[in-house]
Every structure is written in C-alpha cells, then in structure tokens.
Amino acid sequence: TMSLSEAEVQSARGAWEKIYVDAEDNGTAVLVRMFTEHPDTKSYFTHFKGMDSAEEMKQSDQVRGHGKKVFSAINDMVQHLDNSEAFLGIVTPLGKKHATQLKIDPKNFRIICDIILQLMEEKFGGDCKASFEKVTNEICTHLNNIYKEEGW
Numbered sequence: 001t002m003s004l005s006e007a008e009v010q011s012a013r014g015a016w017e018k019i020y021v022d023a024e025d026n027g028t029a030v031l032v033r034m035f036t037e038h039p040d041t042k043s044y045f046t047h048f049k050g051m052d053s054a055e056e057m058k059q060s061d062q063v064r065g066h067g068k069k070v071f072s073a074i075n076d077m078v079q080h081l082d083n084s085e086a087f088l089g090i091v092t093p094l095g096k097k098h099a100t101q102l103k104i105d106p107k108n109f110r111i112i113c114d115i116i117l118q119l120m121e122e123k124f125g126g127d128c129k130a131s132f133e134k135v136t137n138e139i140c141t142h143l144n145n146i147y148k149e150e151g152w
Helices: 006-020 024-038 041-044 054-059 063-081 084-100 107-124 125-150
Strands: none
Touching: 006 024, 006 041, 006 063, 006 107, 006 125, 024 041, 024 054, 024 107, 041 107, 054 063, 063 084, 063 125, 084 125, 107 125
16 A cells, blocks of 8 residues: 555645656656666667767657656556555556566666656755655555566
8 A cells, every 4th residue: 555645645746747747858868867877777778778878868769758658657656646556557567567578677666766856856956856755665665566576
C-alpha cells in the first residue's frame, strides 16, 4: 500500500505538473544527464551507444522519444498515487518488462529518480523537490520488490 497522505499526494502532483508541462524536453534532459554522468547506462540502449556528446543525444529522436516515454509512465503513476491497486497495475508490468526482457539493472531507476529530483530543484526550488521525493521512493521501492519477485 502507498504511504502518502492525501496532502502529500496533492503537493506531489503539483510539483510533478511543473516539470511534466515540458515532458519531452525535461525527459530528454534527464536521460542526457544520466547517460553523461553514468555512461554505463548507455549500454542498455543499442542505438545510443555511439553517441558521446550531450548535444548529439539532445538532438536524437530516440533519446527524445524515450525521455517522453519515461515521463509518461511516471505521469500515469502520479495520477494513481491515491489508488494503490491502479498504481501497482502500472508499476508491475513496467518492472517485469525491465527485469525479464530488457534486463535493466534496478539501480538505474534510482539514478533516474535522483536526476528528476535534481532537475526539479534546479528549476523550481527545494520545496518542489521535497514534495516529490516520497513519490520517487515509492516508485523505486515497488520496482525493487518486483525485481526480487523476478529473482534478481
């Protein structure tokens, strides 16, 4: 079950809306920062492997597309923070796919979440970051549980 109060859900949604308004640009910025600061994460994306410069990544349709996809998935989760069954209905298949088909190391979810929080703080200040932090912890906790169930 979710450990967020109604007030926390509301403020988390308010914080998320600010960054989700520019889902493609902000999603791209998050991935570019991840690939730049944690180059090993690029190895999961065959078509990103050859890209070395942040500029090149920013222009890439594939990076932009995946950035938008990540933000859309989180947006779906944020809409269901007050309904753990619906929330898990989104997180579970996503976690299973990344664990079994894509074989993505689960530590990468924490990396992405931390970069989202950094970006929130840079753009909108510490309160924005603080009100979304619990959400990223929920997401990562549930994903890690799914990975454990899948034998990681």
